[in-house]
Amino acid sequence: MRHPVIAVVGPTAAGKSDLAVDLALRLGGECLNADSMQLYRGMDIGTAKLTEAERRGVPHHLLDVWDVTVTASVAEYQKLVRPLIEAVDVPVLVGGSGLYVRAAIDDLEFPGTDPEIRARLEAELAERGAGPLYARLRELDPAAAEAILPSNGRRIVRALEVIEHSGRPFSATMPSYEAVYPSVQLGLEVPRPVLDERIGTRVERMWAAGLVAEVRELLGRGLAEGRTAGRALGYAQVIRYLRGEWSEEEAFAETVRATRRFARRQESWFRRDPRVHWLPYDDPDLLGRSLALIAGRESG
Known part of the structure:
Protein backbone atom coordinates (compact mmCIF):
# COMPACT_ATOMS: atom_id res chain seq x y z
CA MET A 1 0.00 0.00 0.00
CA GLU A 109 -10.54 -7.52 17.86
CA PHE A 110 -13.83 -9.37 18.17
CA PRO A 111 -14.44 -11.76 21.07
CA GLY A 112 -16.09 -15.10 20.45
CA THR A 113 -19.79 -15.81 20.66
CA ASP A 114 -21.88 -18.33 22.56
CA PRO A 115 -25.19 -19.10 20.84
CA GLU A 116 -26.80 -20.48 23.99
CA ILE A 117 -25.95 -17.42 26.08
CA ARG A 118 -27.03 -15.12 23.25
CA ALA A 119 -30.35 -16.95 22.80
CA ARG A 120 -31.10 -16.76 26.53
CA LEU A 121 -30.31 -13.04 26.68
CA GLU A 122 -32.32 -12.30 23.54
CA ALA A 123 -35.31 -14.15 24.99
CA GLU A 124 -35.00 -12.04 28.12
CA LEU A 125 -34.78 -8.90 25.99
CA ALA A 126 -37.95 -9.85 24.11
CA GLU A 127 -39.80 -10.61 27.35
CA ARG A 128 -38.64 -7.82 29.63
CA GLY A 129 -37.20 -5.12 27.38
CA ALA A 130 -33.78 -3.48 27.44
CA GLY A 131 -34.11 -1.78 30.84
CA PRO A 132 -33.32 -4.71 33.19
CA LEU A 133 -30.49 -5.91 30.94
CA TYR A 134 -29.00 -2.43 30.84
CA ALA A 135 -29.17 -2.20 34.64
CA ARG A 136 -27.26 -5.48 34.85
CA LEU A 137 -24.64 -4.22 32.40
CA ARG A 138 -24.23 -1.04 34.42
CA GLU A 139 -23.40 -3.14 37.48
CA LEU A 140 -21.06 -5.52 35.69
CA ASP A 141 -19.26 -3.10 33.38
CA PRO A 142 -19.99 0.61 33.99
CA ALA A 143 -17.60 1.71 31.24
CA ALA A 144 -19.44 -0.37 28.64
CA ALA A 145 -22.81 0.89 29.88
CA GLU A 146 -21.60 4.47 29.51
CA ALA A 147 -20.77 3.84 25.85
CA ILE A 148 -24.00 2.00 24.91
CA LEU A 149 -27.42 3.60 24.58
CA PRO A 150 -29.91 2.22 27.15
CA SER A 151 -32.34 1.54 24.30
CA ASN A 152 -29.85 -0.42 22.14
CA GLY A 153 -30.96 -3.90 23.12
CA ARG A 154 -28.78 -5.66 20.55
CA ARG A 155 -25.58 -4.05 21.81
CA ILE A 156 -26.55 -4.63 25.44
CA VAL A 157 -27.14 -8.33 24.75
CA ARG A 158 -23.77 -8.56 22.99
CA ALA A 159 -21.97 -6.89 25.88
CA LEU A 160 -23.53 -9.22 28.45
CA GLU A 161 -22.80 -12.22 26.23
CA VAL A 162 -19.11 -11.31 26.03
CA ILE A 163 -18.87 -10.74 29.77
CA GLU A 164 -20.46 -14.09 30.58
CA HIS A 165 -18.62 -16.01 27.86
CA SER A 166 -15.14 -14.57 28.39
CA GLY A 167 -15.16 -13.51 32.02
CA ARG A 168 -13.73 -10.17 30.90
CA PRO A 169 -15.37 -6.73 30.79
CA PHE A 170 -16.91 -5.93 27.44
CA SER A 171 -15.23 -2.52 27.66
CA ALA A 172 -11.86 -4.31 27.36
CA THR A 173 -12.82 -5.25 23.78
CA MET A 174 -14.16 -1.84 22.77
CA PRO A 175 -12.32 0.24 20.15
CA SER A 176 -9.09 2.03 20.93
CA TYR A 177 -7.34 4.53 18.72
CA GLU A 178 -4.41 2.23 17.94
CA ALA A 179 -4.13 2.16 14.16
CA VAL A 180 -3.28 -0.82 12.00
CA TYR A 181 -3.07 1.34 8.87
Whole structure:
Protein backbone atom coordinates (compact mmCIF):
# COMPACT_ATOMS: atom_id res chain seq x y z
CA MET A 1 0.00 0.00 0.00
CA ARG A 2 1.61 3.23 -1.16
CA HIS A 3 -0.85 5.69 0.35
CA PRO A 4 -2.53 6.09 3.73
CA VAL A 5 -6.16 5.05 3.94
CA ILE A 6 -8.32 8.09 3.25
CA ALA A 7 -11.49 7.94 5.36
CA VAL A 8 -14.38 10.30 4.65
CA VAL A 9 -16.67 10.26 7.69
CA GLY A 10 -19.42 12.21 9.40
CA PRO A 11 -23.19 12.21 9.75
CA THR A 12 -25.68 11.07 7.16
CA ALA A 13 -26.59 13.57 4.42
CA ALA A 14 -23.34 15.52 4.87
CA GLY A 15 -22.03 14.81 1.36
CA LYS A 16 -19.47 12.09 2.15
CA SER A 17 -20.04 10.00 -0.96
CA ASP A 18 -19.53 12.90 -3.37
CA LEU A 19 -16.31 14.00 -1.69
CA ALA A 20 -15.02 10.43 -1.70
CA VAL A 21 -15.60 10.18 -5.45
CA ASP A 22 -13.92 13.55 -6.01
CA LEU A 23 -10.87 12.38 -4.06
CA ALA A 24 -10.71 9.04 -5.82
CA LEU A 25 -10.87 10.72 -9.22
CA ARG A 26 -8.10 13.15 -8.33
CA LEU A 27 -5.81 10.55 -6.72
CA GLY A 28 -6.54 7.50 -8.83
CA GLY A 29 -8.24 5.81 -5.90
CA GLU A 30 -11.09 3.38 -5.32
CA CYS A 31 -13.95 3.69 -2.82
CA LEU A 32 -14.46 1.17 -0.04
CA ASN A 33 -17.91 1.28 1.54
CA ALA A 34 -18.12 1.71 5.33
CA ASP A 35 -21.90 2.08 5.59
CA SER A 36 -23.30 -1.08 7.16
CA MET A 37 -26.66 -0.79 5.38
CA GLN A 38 -25.15 -0.30 1.92
CA LEU A 39 -23.69 -3.79 2.22
CA TYR A 40 -27.20 -5.16 1.61
CA ARG A 41 -28.37 -6.09 -1.87
CA GLY A 42 -31.44 -4.22 -3.00
CA MET A 43 -31.33 -1.60 -0.27
CA ASP A 44 -30.52 1.23 -2.64
CA ILE A 45 -32.96 4.12 -2.27
CA GLY A 46 -33.21 4.10 1.51
CA THR A 47 -29.44 3.97 2.00
CA ALA A 48 -28.68 6.68 -0.59
CA LYS A 49 -26.43 4.27 -2.44
CA LEU A 50 -24.74 6.02 -5.35
CA THR A 51 -25.97 5.04 -8.79
CA GLU A 52 -23.50 3.91 -11.43
CA ALA A 53 -23.63 7.37 -12.99
CA GLU A 54 -22.97 9.06 -9.66
CA ARG A 55 -19.90 6.88 -9.12
CA ARG A 56 -18.39 8.55 -12.21
CA GLY A 57 -16.36 5.53 -13.18
CA VAL A 58 -14.69 5.12 -9.79
CA PRO A 59 -14.63 1.47 -8.64
CA HIS A 60 -16.74 0.97 -5.50
CA HIS A 61 -16.25 -2.05 -3.27
CA LEU A 62 -18.34 -3.69 -0.55
CA LEU A 63 -21.72 -2.69 -1.91
CA ASP A 64 -24.44 -5.32 -2.35
CA VAL A 65 -22.60 -8.02 -0.42
CA TRP A 66 -25.26 -9.49 1.89
CA ASP A 67 -28.84 -10.69 1.45
CA VAL A 68 -31.34 -8.78 3.59
CA THR A 69 -31.85 -11.86 5.77
CA VAL A 70 -28.20 -11.82 6.91
CA THR A 71 -27.39 -10.26 10.29
CA ALA A 72 -24.76 -7.55 9.91
CA SER A 73 -21.39 -8.45 11.39
CA VAL A 74 -18.62 -5.94 11.87
CA ALA A 75 -16.20 -8.85 12.34
CA GLU A 76 -17.17 -10.22 8.92
CA TYR A 77 -16.85 -6.74 7.45
CA GLN A 78 -13.33 -6.48 8.82
CA LYS A 79 -12.40 -9.72 7.03
CA LEU A 80 -13.76 -8.29 3.78
CA VAL A 81 -12.28 -4.79 3.95
CA ARG A 82 -8.73 -5.48 5.08
CA PRO A 83 -7.64 -7.38 1.92
CA LEU A 84 -9.04 -4.53 -0.16
CA ILE A 85 -7.08 -1.96 1.82
CA GLU A 86 -3.96 -4.00 1.11
CA ALA A 87 -4.75 -4.40 -2.59
CA VAL A 88 -5.94 -0.92 -3.60
CA ASP A 89 -3.27 1.69 -4.29
CA VAL A 90 -5.35 4.59 -2.94
CA PRO A 91 -8.16 3.26 -0.73
CA VAL A 92 -10.89 5.82 0.02
CA LEU A 93 -13.02 4.53 2.88
CA VAL A 94 -16.41 6.24 3.00
CA GLY A 95 -19.36 5.86 5.31
CA GLY A 96 -21.02 6.85 8.53
CA SER A 97 -20.92 3.53 10.41
CA GLY A 98 -18.32 4.47 12.99
CA LEU A 99 -17.54 0.99 14.23
CA TYR A 100 -17.03 -0.22 10.67
CA VAL A 101 -14.53 2.56 9.99
CA ARG A 102 -12.65 1.63 13.15
CA ALA A 103 -12.74 -2.07 12.28
CA ALA A 104 -11.15 -1.25 8.93
CA ILE A 105 -8.20 0.83 10.11
CA ASP A 106 -7.72 0.26 13.86
CA ASP A 107 -6.58 -2.58 16.11
CA LEU A 108 -10.05 -3.90 16.84
CA GLU A 109 -10.54 -7.52 17.86
CA PHE A 110 -13.83 -9.37 18.17
CA PRO A 111 -14.44 -11.76 21.07
CA GLY A 112 -16.09 -15.10 20.45
CA THR A 113 -19.79 -15.81 20.66
CA ASP A 114 -21.88 -18.33 22.56
CA PRO A 115 -25.19 -19.10 20.84
CA GLU A 116 -26.80 -20.48 23.99
CA ILE A 117 -25.95 -17.42 26.08
CA ARG A 118 -27.03 -15.12 23.25
CA ALA A 119 -30.35 -16.95 22.80
CA ARG A 120 -31.10 -16.76 26.53
CA LEU A 121 -30.31 -13.04 26.68
CA GLU A 122 -32.32 -12.30 23.54
CA ALA A 123 -35.31 -14.15 24.99
CA GLU A 124 -35.00 -12.04 28.12
CA LEU A 125 -34.78 -8.90 25.99
CA ALA A 126 -37.95 -9.85 24.11
CA GLU A 127 -39.80 -10.61 27.35
CA ARG A 128 -38.64 -7.82 29.63
CA GLY A 129 -37.20 -5.12 27.38
CA ALA A 130 -33.78 -3.48 27.44
CA GLY A 131 -34.11 -1.78 30.84
CA PRO A 132 -33.32 -4.71 33.19
CA LEU A 133 -30.49 -5.91 30.94
CA TYR A 134 -29.00 -2.43 30.84
CA ALA A 135 -29.17 -2.20 34.64
CA ARG A 136 -27.26 -5.48 34.85
CA LEU A 137 -24.64 -4.22 32.40
CA ARG A 138 -24.23 -1.04 34.42
CA GLU A 139 -23.40 -3.14 37.48
CA LEU A 140 -21.06 -5.52 35.69
CA ASP A 141 -19.26 -3.10 33.38
CA PRO A 142 -19.99 0.61 33.99
CA ALA A 143 -17.60 1.71 31.24
CA ALA A 144 -19.44 -0.37 28.64
CA ALA A 145 -22.81 0.89 29.88
CA GLU A 146 -21.60 4.47 29.51
CA ALA A 147 -20.77 3.84 25.85
CA ILE A 148 -24.00 2.00 24.91
CA LEU A 149 -27.42 3.60 24.58
CA PRO A 150 -29.91 2.22 27.15
CA SER A 151 -32.34 1.54 24.30
CA ASN A 152 -29.85 -0.42 22.14
CA GLY A 153 -30.96 -3.90 23.12
CA ARG A 154 -28.78 -5.66 20.55
CA ARG A 155 -25.58 -4.05 21.81
CA ILE A 156 -26.55 -4.63 25.44
CA VAL A 157 -27.14 -8.33 24.75
CA ARG A 158 -23.77 -8.56 22.99
CA ALA A 159 -21.97 -6.89 25.88
CA LEU A 160 -23.53 -9.22 28.45
CA GLU A 161 -22.80 -12.22 26.23
CA VAL A 162 -19.11 -11.31 26.03
CA ILE A 163 -18.87 -10.74 29.77
CA GLU A 164 -20.46 -14.09 30.58
CA HIS A 165 -18.62 -16.01 27.86
CA SER A 166 -15.14 -14.57 28.39
CA GLY A 167 -15.16 -13.51 32.02
CA ARG A 168 -13.73 -10.17 30.90
CA PRO A 169 -15.37 -6.73 30.79
CA PHE A 170 -16.91 -5.93 27.44
CA SER A 171 -15.23 -2.52 27.66
CA ALA A 172 -11.86 -4.31 27.36
CA THR A 173 -12.82 -5.25 23.78
CA MET A 174 -14.16 -1.84 22.77
CA PRO A 175 -12.32 0.24 20.15
CA SER A 176 -9.09 2.03 20.93
CA TYR A 177 -7.34 4.53 18.72
CA GLU A 178 -4.41 2.23 17.94
CA ALA A 179 -4.13 2.16 14.16
CA VAL A 180 -3.28 -0.82 12.00
CA TYR A 181 -3.07 1.34 8.87
CA PRO A 182 -1.92 4.96 8.58
CA SER A 183 -4.88 7.09 7.66
CA VAL A 184 -6.17 10.57 6.96
CA GLN A 185 -9.68 10.93 8.35
CA LEU A 186 -11.77 13.76 6.94
CA GLY A 187 -14.98 14.65 8.74
CA LEU A 188 -17.68 16.73 7.07
CA GLU A 189 -19.10 19.32 9.44
CA VAL A 190 -22.67 20.54 8.89
CA PRO A 191 -24.43 22.97 11.25
CA ARG A 192 -27.27 21.14 12.97
CA PRO A 193 -30.16 23.22 11.53
CA VAL A 194 -28.73 22.80 8.05
CA LEU A 195 -28.22 19.07 8.56
CA ASP A 196 -31.78 18.67 9.80
CA GLU A 197 -33.03 20.40 6.65
CA ARG A 198 -30.81 18.27 4.41
CA ILE A 199 -32.10 15.11 6.08
CA GLY A 200 -35.70 16.19 5.54
CA THR A 201 -34.98 16.87 1.88
CA ARG A 202 -33.20 13.53 1.49
CA VAL A 203 -36.14 11.60 2.92
CA GLU A 204 -38.52 13.47 0.59
CA ARG A 205 -36.36 12.45 -2.36
CA MET A 206 -36.25 8.83 -1.19
CA TRP A 207 -40.02 8.72 -0.98
CA ALA A 208 -40.33 10.28 -4.43
CA ALA A 209 -37.77 7.83 -5.84
CA GLY A 210 -39.85 4.84 -4.73
CA LEU A 211 -38.71 3.82 -1.25
CA VAL A 212 -42.10 2.29 -0.45
CA ALA A 213 -41.97 0.13 -3.57
CA GLU A 214 -38.39 -0.87 -2.76
CA VAL A 215 -39.40 -2.01 0.73
CA ARG A 216 -42.43 -3.88 -0.63
CA GLU A 217 -40.18 -5.75 -3.06
CA LEU A 218 -37.61 -6.56 -0.35
CA LEU A 219 -40.31 -7.92 1.95
CA GLY A 220 -40.70 -10.69 -0.61
CA ARG A 221 -36.99 -11.46 -0.12
CA GLY A 222 -37.19 -11.72 3.66
CA LEU A 223 -36.56 -8.13 4.75
CA ALA A 224 -38.89 -8.32 7.75
CA GLU A 225 -37.04 -11.39 9.04
CA GLY A 226 -33.65 -9.69 8.77
CA ARG A 227 -32.46 -8.79 12.26
CA THR A 228 -30.38 -5.91 10.89
CA ALA A 229 -31.77 -4.91 7.50
CA GLY A 230 -35.38 -4.93 8.68
CA ARG A 231 -34.54 -2.38 11.37
CA ALA A 232 -32.71 0.03 9.07
CA LEU A 233 -33.78 3.67 8.98
CA GLY A 234 -36.63 4.19 6.57
CA TYR A 235 -37.12 0.47 6.00
CA ALA A 236 -38.43 -0.22 9.51
CA GLN A 237 -40.83 2.72 9.27
CA VAL A 238 -42.15 1.73 5.84
CA ILE A 239 -42.64 -1.85 7.03
CA ARG A 240 -44.93 -0.53 9.77
CA TYR A 241 -46.84 1.48 7.19
CA LEU A 242 -47.24 -1.53 4.89
CA ARG A 243 -48.47 -3.61 7.82
CA GLY A 244 -51.12 -1.01 8.54
CA GLU A 245 -49.63 0.04 11.88
CA TRP A 246 -48.92 3.60 10.71
CA SER A 247 -50.20 5.90 8.02
CA GLU A 248 -47.75 6.76 5.26
CA GLU A 249 -47.49 10.27 6.70
CA GLU A 250 -46.55 8.84 10.10
CA ALA A 251 -43.93 6.57 8.55
CA PHE A 252 -42.44 9.50 6.65
CA ALA A 253 -42.34 11.79 9.69
CA GLU A 254 -40.81 9.11 11.90
CA THR A 255 -38.14 8.37 9.27
CA VAL A 256 -37.13 12.04 9.34
CA ARG A 257 -37.09 12.17 13.15
CA ALA A 258 -35.19 8.91 13.54
CA THR A 259 -32.62 9.89 10.91
CA ARG A 260 -31.98 13.22 12.64
CA ARG A 261 -31.44 11.44 15.96
CA PHE A 262 -29.11 8.97 14.27
CA ALA A 263 -27.09 11.78 12.67
CA ARG A 264 -26.47 13.28 16.12
CA ARG A 265 -25.16 9.95 17.39
CA GLN A 266 -22.91 9.61 14.33
CA GLU A 267 -21.42 13.03 14.90
CA SER A 268 -20.84 12.32 18.60
CA TRP A 269 -19.03 9.10 17.72
CA PHE A 270 -16.68 10.69 15.22
CA ARG A 271 -16.11 13.77 17.41
CA ARG A 272 -14.56 11.52 20.05
CA ASP A 273 -11.80 10.52 17.64
CA PRO A 274 -9.04 13.15 17.84
CA ARG A 275 -7.61 12.05 14.50
CA VAL A 276 -10.56 13.35 12.45
CA HIS A 277 -9.93 16.60 10.58
CA TRP A 278 -13.24 18.47 10.43
CA LEU A 279 -14.01 20.51 7.32
CA PRO A 280 -17.09 22.61 6.52
CA TYR A 281 -19.28 20.63 4.14
CA ASP A 282 -19.89 23.73 2.00
CA ASP A 283 -16.31 25.00 1.82
CA PRO A 284 -15.77 26.22 -1.76
CA ASP A 285 -12.32 24.62 -1.60
CA LEU A 286 -13.37 21.42 0.17
CA LEU A 287 -11.53 19.21 -2.29
CA GLY A 288 -8.40 21.37 -2.19
CA ARG A 289 -8.28 21.43 1.61
CA SER A 290 -8.82 17.68 1.72
CA LEU A 291 -6.01 17.07 -0.75
CA ALA A 292 -3.71 19.32 1.28
CA LEU A 293 -4.36 17.29 4.44
CA ILE A 294 -3.67 14.08 2.56
CA ALA A 295 -0.46 15.48 1.08
CA GLY A 296 0.65 16.62 4.51
CA ARG A 297 0.12 13.15 5.95
CA GLU A 298 2.02 11.53 3.13
CA SER A 299 4.98 13.92 3.41
CA GLY A 300 5.00 13.54 7.20
